[in-house]
Amino acid sequence: MIDLSKAFDKPEEGLKYIPVHYWNIRGHQVAFLRLIRDDGYTESWLMCDCDFQERSAPIILGSSNDPHACAAKKTVYTQVIEQEKQWYEHYLRDHSVKEAILHIFERSRAQEFLGLQYTSIYAQEVAELLSMQWRDVLVHIDELFTEEKLNLNGMILVPYTHRFRFPKEIQQLLRYMIEEPLGWPNGDAGDCFLHDLEKAIHEYTHYKHGKDAFGYGGNYPHVDAHILSMFGMKWVRDALTSYAIDAGKGDEKAKENFMDIYREIGLLTEQCRLIIEKLH
Numbered sequence: 001m002i003d004l005s006k007a008f009d010k011p012e013e014g015l016k017y018i019p020v021h022y023w024n025i026r027g028h029q030v031a032f033l034r035l036i037r038d039d040g041y042t043e044s045w046l047m048c049d050c051d052f053q054e055r056s057a058p059i060i061l062g063s064s065n066d067p068h069a070c071a072a073k074k075t076v077y078t079q080v081i082e083q084e085k086q087w088y089e090h091y092l093r094d095h096s097v098k099e100a101i102l103h104i105f106e107r108s109r110a111q112e113f114l115g116l117q118y119t120s121i122y123a124q125e126v127a128e129l130l131s132m133q134w135r136d137v138l139v140h141i142d143e144l145f146t147e148e149k150l151n152l153n154g155m156i157l158v159p160y161t162h163r164f165r166f167p168k169e170i171q172q173l174l175r176y177m178i179e180e181p182l183g184w185p186n187g188d189a190g191d192c193f194l195h196d197l198e199k200a201i202h203e204y205t206h207y208k209h210g211k212d213a214f215g216y217g218g219n220y221p222h223v224d225a226h227i228l229s230m231f232g233m234k235w236v237r238d239a240l241t242s243y244a245i246d247a248g249k250g251d252e253k254a255k256e257n258f259m260d261i262y263r264e265i266g267l268l269t270e271q272c273r274l275i276i277e278k279l280h
């Protein structure tokens, strides 16, 4: 039995531990505990005596003195996930996948124990609870983002906040431009850059939503084809310009062909520019 008075009450640290649920696994007590700080901040963890043992040596992750290595705890994680999977199998009979995702997200935000190790919830974990492939879950999360109900930070589910964002295709391009020189993929370097850039646009311009810049009639959060083609053609034109110069040094026919393509792209770019102007 976990001795709450001895192990969990640490008034000197301003911490209070409230047991939410207990399990007895082969005589080993495991508890889901809510940690409440004096300032009202709370965290919730699955804990057992292993977390509070006096140790002569420091904890080595994955070794036998690591509290996460506790077999009883592992049993609880497995049991609860199985229960939740069954519960959601039932829930999905008369609810949509999107409703189930929001349901899981709200429960994790309320720090309910869903059989997961950490309080933040990953798309892959949602997929496990719904017995789905995570790529299929991402499609639904994508729709929830478009509906402005949910967002992903990396693969972690986070609440949707209203602010300026580039369309997804341009976000991905900007991420790549930042991370490619560092060795793609490179952690969250691209995401951090993107966040700062979008935050600055939100704060210092009149663009408070991606739609303000990329059109209300379009298919935001994706970019309209004509805008993407404007970007694409500009780059192709730049590339062709230098290529045409090289070609011009040699074969006359090659030069002619490149100049034809170049002129056509120029005309299309001009048409796109006119469309964009009408949008603003």
Ligand SMILES: [Zn+2]
Binding pocket: 028, 048, 049, 050, 051, 070, 071, 072, 073
């Ligand atoms: Zn234990």
